[in-house]
Amino acid sequence: MAGTKTTTGAPTDVTQKHNKGGIGESTLRPDGTLKVTGEFAYSSDMWHEDMLWGQTLRSTVAHAEIVSIDTAEALAMDGVYAVLTYDDLPAEMKNYGLEIQDTPVLAHGKVRHHGEPVALVAADHPETARRAAAKIKIEYKELPVITDEASALAPDAVLVHEGRDDEYIKWVSHPNIVHNQPIIRGDAEEAAKKADFVVKGEYTFGMQDQAFLGPESGLAVPSEDGGVDLYVATQWLHSDLEQIAPVLGLPEEKVRMTLSGVGGAFGGREDISMQIHACLLALRTGKPVKIVYNRFESFFGHVHRHPAKLYYEHGATKDGKLTHMKCKIVLDGGAYASASPAVVGNASSLSAGPYVIDNVDIEAVALYTNNPPCGAMRGFGAVQACFAYEAQMDKLADKVGMDRVEFRQLNAMEQGTLLPTGQPVDSPAPVAEILRRVKARPLPPERQWEIADGDADVRELPGGLSNTTHGEGVVRGVGYAVGIKNVGFSEGFDDYSTAKVRMEVINGEAVATVHTAMAEVGQGGITVHAQIARTELGVQQVTIHPADTQVGSAGSTSASRQTYVTGGAVKNSCELVREKVLEIGRRKYGSYHPAWATAELLLEGGKVVTDGGEALADLAELLEDETVEIEAEWRHRPTVAFDKRTGQGNGHVQYSFAAHRAVVEVDTELGLVKVIELATAQDVGKALNPLSVVGQIQGGTTQGLGVAVMEEIVVDPKTAKVRNPSFTDYLIPTILDTPTIPVDVLELADPNAPYGLRGMGEAPTLSSTPAVLAAIRNATGLELNKTPVRPEHLTGT
Template sequence: MTPPMTPPVAPSRVESRTVPGGVGDSAARPDGVLKVTGEFAYSSDLWADDMLWGVTLRAPHPRALIKSIDLGPALAVPGVHAVLTHEDVPGEKHYGLDRRDQPVLAVDQVRYQGEPVALVAADHPETARRARDRIRVEYEVLEPVTDARRAALDPGCPKVHESGNVVRHQPIRRGDPETSGAEVVVTGEYEVGMQDQAFLGPESGLAVPAEDGGVDLFVATQWLHVDQEQIAPCLGLPPEKVRLTLAGVGGAFGAREDLSMQVHACLLALRTGRPVKIVYGREESFFGHVHRHPATLRYEHGATRDGRLVHVKAEIVLDGGAYASSTTAVVGNAASLGAGPYEVPNVAIDAYGVYTNNPPCGAMRGFGAVQACFAYESQMDRLAQACGLDPVEIRVRNALSEGSTLATGQVVDMPAPLTDLLERARAFPAPPPPDRSDARNLPGGVANTTRGEGVVRGVGYGIGIKNICYSEGFDDFSTARVRLELVGGEPAALVHTAAAEVGQGLVTLQAQIARTELGVARVTVAPADTAVGSAGSSSASRQSYMTGGAVKAACAAVREQVVKLAEARLGRTLGEVTLRDGELRADGVAVPLAEILAGEAVEETREYRHRRTFPLDPVTGQGNSHVQFAFCVHRAVVDVDVELGLVKVVELAAVQDVGKILNPVSLAGQIHGGTAQGLGLALMEEVQVSGGEIRNPSFTDYLIPTILDMPPMRLEILEHPDPFAPYGLRGAGEPPTLSSTPAIVAAVRDAAGLPLTRIPIRPEHITGT
């Protein structure tokens, strides 16, 4: 068992009781009404007096040398205040999450279509766009590298970067698959298309020059401090002079981990001495942020005749596009979780993340694990068929449990009730047959395309394993500052973190924890900014665990200070203490917190760290690389018109273990949302890239599920507490995205009787035309 990095807090003699709106309640979101009524201010709504507008000139080619740039015509446009190229970057020319390989503005070449080349600031957005269009760039167009597998494995492939095309190769070796004695062997080749995060609010922000020579940036992001760490060196400023405040975020799903317009807005603001706002349009957004890594996966599963797995072999190639972004971590996830949530004694996996001249790819909900899950779950269905077993039964026979050992050698030392999850999913009652008199119940819907003649029903299952929090030795921590004081004569708590609320309900949860731990009803969550220690990224399903843990720890420290104040005022030592309903209760006496505080404020700041993890061995892939594991099972029921290739998802049922339910309504929303993105990847969502060029940069041609595509959902939530996590919780937002995709595809296979090895499934994959 891996020891915690930081010892747990010693047991406190102070106990708090849940007040209304505390942990376990469906506390209302403070931003909920504003968002529903359209009054919520997103980052694109920011405004400042004397503000300029910034725009970006982007390269039209996926690979080209820059021969010359003529800025003169742009500078001549009335109302233009600045036109910048890489020569105007005062500090470091490159940035990046893991590797500083991405230029702020292209220097001598471009490596993907849409790479930023120049910036313009003007007093009106249309003026800025007209000036941008007058910039003249001479390119020498080169043949792009677009085949990820060739980039990974062919030594003769041209290099996208001088360092080579392989960003990371991670092998996993356990036992010997060649001597496993498999009696049944199934193989498959799978392909996952490029998925977009499709968040509500395009990239936007406002940079304001400060009197101290620094800059204040108000921006929609997922990770304030890592943005700061990348921006400051490019501006040639110390971090303390680059202050970030989280502006309203319209969703993220991983795409806001990377910089987009942050450095550009700051450069223009510092050059002009005026506030500069940049807002991407939807088309530019497709070029301006990372997407989910497309992947090709080759798998071989070996088993005994009764369906017991004896080996898994796999080759996983992930296309990272032009720059590294989070490709190294994506490869680590795909490799370490590539055998799935199953007991397998012999494993040989090779996972590659590579550079190409395709659009850059990085974080998206469930990254790395999503691509692998589609392949290994497809393989389990093939294996079930080859062994003559039910698809649930073969999963039950091989499922991990607490105490199991993963392919990396890591022991699952927390509850892993996979068998129970699977059996519960199988036990859900079947939905009724469709009423074919109503076109809305048939594939094609109200378009009346299908009359039901060629419609066949199918059922499929999927299960996945997802790591929670950051892995492989990353020093992952979160900081919280909690202040308890009297406001208007009432005890009130103020919680301050740098954690990004990106729609997942984190602001609500921080207040719930403070109410529970301090026994007060009045809690305010301060805007997230860099004036407090880092809270890490709102990704990896980690914020409830990490920032929740930090808020809980800071509240515990505040409680101890309150007890000391009470003892000083009462002149005696107290026994067991409870904070509840704005009172301190001890020894049969209740003392209002207002009397204890008496004009004083108690404030504590705490960092929370999870238990230690370790990098995977670069040769064997062995190591305790993950903090926590989460599991979700889906059953999908679909109707397929096998003649027209149309699919209607009739029902999705999900069973998930979350350790501890913190907010039931918010949790259900996370499971529904993750499932919807999995449905999109299964049936409709793909950034179409040909020759390195995006062909569908709009929601007219890039399709995402609507309310008409999402079926009714059945949910069953289990609570098996993780002893290492605050409240025993498990991060819940990502696992549904893994298992919903293979479940839907399995159901379509069941109806159509076809292998269907590529996602998203297109009509021609079903009809063969």
């Protein structure tokens, strides 16, 4: 590789020597010390001698024909090495996309959303690149904008994508629908007649941003073989690779990807951002190119959570049993498909929530519009549905005249319950129990803001440091919610991972190395891999090799799947390594002790031991200078696609359940909210690392809080332009907005999963939002069918 010597920030092996502990123990992160000393290199920290800076010129309008692009003035500037447009793309393939290759690498003839990349610049300084980009002249001829269901599905609507030939087009009623999924089970129409109470609701879910803190960034280094080395922050290296290589016109082996430090992801790094752009510029200039988005650009650089309109009808008998549910979920996919089809699958199949409902009539659709593209974000379609069905549950419980939690418990799913898709839930589903646990918790004390002399500590009140109330207008409310999230990739996707595990002797000690392509995005996957290796191989020292494309795919760090699938792959490869090690042992020592042939043998504490605890051999002596290395794929049980018309099919592999109780205080006059406590209970099957599990639950809970009370990308409905692309106006919770989050972790093993574990990263994001909304409704008496709730909604202004 050319110039590798002067690349700084390339990840290296991370070795954990002093941090013993197998699965089930709260071992500390292998990268923790690097991260607290500032030495951990994120993708934006990559640096190379003589590197250039890449800059992206983005569309200033949402929907327009590109009449002309003039790059001459930009190219003539000192310090500018390249200016690229669509015409400069080197290969036949000029598009990319997760499910549908509908996204141009650079806009071609037309821009479909505000902020779409149109041209690229490489220059010797970021400011030079910015000035050059500003000199590129683009003439647009604006087109009408499609911004919602009505404008998208009008008979004479402008088509966002003309000439579609993707696999979904034949099932949709209008070309501005990316994908739709109906699900019919039982007879909702007939069952509705038996309902004593029916509630209908129309709900709106705002566009949420992942707002990971580490901006999209990376470094592309051209190599002597005409290929490129790409250091980047992503969620799935191999998926990126499959999209990058064809556009560069290179075989995959000439695009060598290495995962740089990832500053959070939450779904926002599923899609390509700057990867292809940096490679194009590097290959064109022959120089390393670094691209780092600033926060403004980051809001245009990745997809967001689908905003949604949800129409629900539920019925119940007078003794509180659910009779039926009808719903239509309309997701705004924006200008490009991204993960919209899969989001539709999740939203529809999980639209009934964790409840027993035998008669359902469901439809979910995703639209093409000229709004910002939407795709993966933590909770992935299940979040929007949970917000709506949990509001419905409260309304229906009130109508029936039951306690809201008891009503949920009465209708709660259990092991064996059929989903709307007809698929039985085949592992524990402790829905009633997690509700019981959050309800049983003592409530936090009232008026905790009061300090001596009748004064108030405003930090404990709505408005916080802004000093808006000293207790005036403040009313407390309590709300509950529960949700269900699928784990892993569903609908027949071949969801596998690969792990390469090596065992060898270094300095007289048997040690292990784990190499996967799993994107560590903060979740603690590498911590768990080291724990699994210790548990399975009986070693102390484990080295984590950097994630790259020199090993098979690990699948995405999403869908709550990595501990399950790549964890499973690491476990599997460790078991295979163990078998080989034992073979060596049998060969060497088999004749000395009968246990080699008869007993179940384990690797523990650096030794081969019998299940009775007798030590048979020291691993270091057994191995000597032999190295045992296995790379193997591992997959979870297969799933099938949902029927396109009825939605029936065993599409999911596992589920995750969380419940929340929110306690809020609302300044009812000013419409300001302070969340006082967000108690949660979740079944995780088996907590491989309890400290990390609790951290995931608290983090996910807080993202749910954010979209309940403050987070929304605001798009102007007239122009489809984003109005708040900055951290000044897209607000995420600060430490003063975030309450105490007590966590109750249940461990009911799923017999089908490695160690009985349950993927758990997303579920807490589901129920947190509706719980906060329910608590605000409880405090104010308002209906509140939209999230996030704004002061205007609470004050009727």
